[in-house]
Amino acid sequence: MSLKKTGLGRGLSNLIPDAPSASGASSSEFQYLNLDEIDPNPDQPRRVFKEQELSELAETIQNVGVIEPIVVRKKGNRYLIISGERRWRASKLVGYKKIPAVIKDFDDVRAAEVALIENIQREDLSAIEEARAYESLMALTGDKPGDLAKKVGKDRTTITNLLRLLKLPEEILKLVEEKMITAGQARPLLSLGDRKMMTQLAGRIAREGWSARRVEDEVAKLTEVAGPTKAKSSGKDANTRKMEERIRARLTAKVDLAHKGSGGGKLTIQYSSLDDLERILDLMGVKM
Structure with missing residues (x-):
């Protein structure tokens, strides 16, 4: 398994975000974690993971490796995904045992906030997924739509x-x-x-x-x-x-x-x- 940046591969935009990560993760901080020690985030705004898109992402990972580490936090003796669930799912499809990950020391509120903002800033959420993410973030922080607009740049x-x-x-x-x-x-x-x-x-x-x-x-x-x-x-x-x-x-x-x-x-x-x-x-x- 490799962690590298390259111009090759299908669906590469799924691996390299257009904007800096809200979590501030960088490849210099990562370590490899076992995939079976990681759990998806129950507050993930994305409800639909299309099989074809996951297959394309898995093909890219098989060809060039996981380019950007996922972001996780410790939860008991396991890890909970903050950002990168599609990369985690696609890596399992490929048959990888480990994945590069950045471990962040976030509490429940901060982890949920970062996960929601990162997903909102990605362009491939459906309108309903994005709306539910805003609703969750407002419930979490008490923000009004105007406050939220400034926070997420919308x-x-x-x-x-x-x-x-x-x-x-x-x-x-x-x-x-x-x-x-x-x-x-x-x-x-x-x-x-x-x-x-x-x-x-x-x-x-x-x-x-x-x-x-x-x-x-x-x-x-x-x-x-x-x-x-x-x-x-x-x-x-x-x-x-x-x-x-x-x-x-x-x-x-x-x-x-x-x-x-x-x-x-x-x-x-x-x-x-x-x-x-x-x-x-x-x-x-x-x-x-």
Whole structure:
């Protein structure tokens, strides 16, 4: 087994991160540990390890070795992975007995924080995995989305939009995790309110490959159909109702659009909390 850097090998980006490691690990600190003495992190944000990707990574490891050590901490008489579970899994596929590892003296909170931030900074997490990582990190540290955005180097709007996805039914979250639909396609579904309707529409999106704009249009139609009596009693014409539903789908908030005869009008947007207000303002480009 070798620990080296080379330009050869398939899927090499899986082994060399684009940015410095959040754990600060360097190859000069590593030692070899037995693979069967190491356990995966139960707080790992990544829920899906695709067989093909692991096979490609295993092929790279077989050709060039493990280029970057994994990061672990001592847990009793065993070791718990902080960063590098895919390398650990792929090394087991190859049949290695040992793997280079950096041992860090982290407590539970620090270990979880580092693991979450390192995973968030990698570009290959699904939107749902990333959202769950933010949720876990906020629960761990008490951070608000704005604080978290500074900590992980992300835009606050990105974080708030991802967190809202977790309000979708589990069936839809699975579709996003498996990349059968995108976060942009899934987000407008929140405006429907009805979980069964959301799930049914998500199935159509996956099968027919709708664009996010098409999803917004369909959500607007379904919302209008769901409340025809209210729409008619409001005296709003079809174009106004359609625009109202498009705004509602985009902001995932309750809105009321009222036109006046003079050509002016009023747009009312409801929010459920101060955090929700921040999210809506972020979407509108208003910074607090």
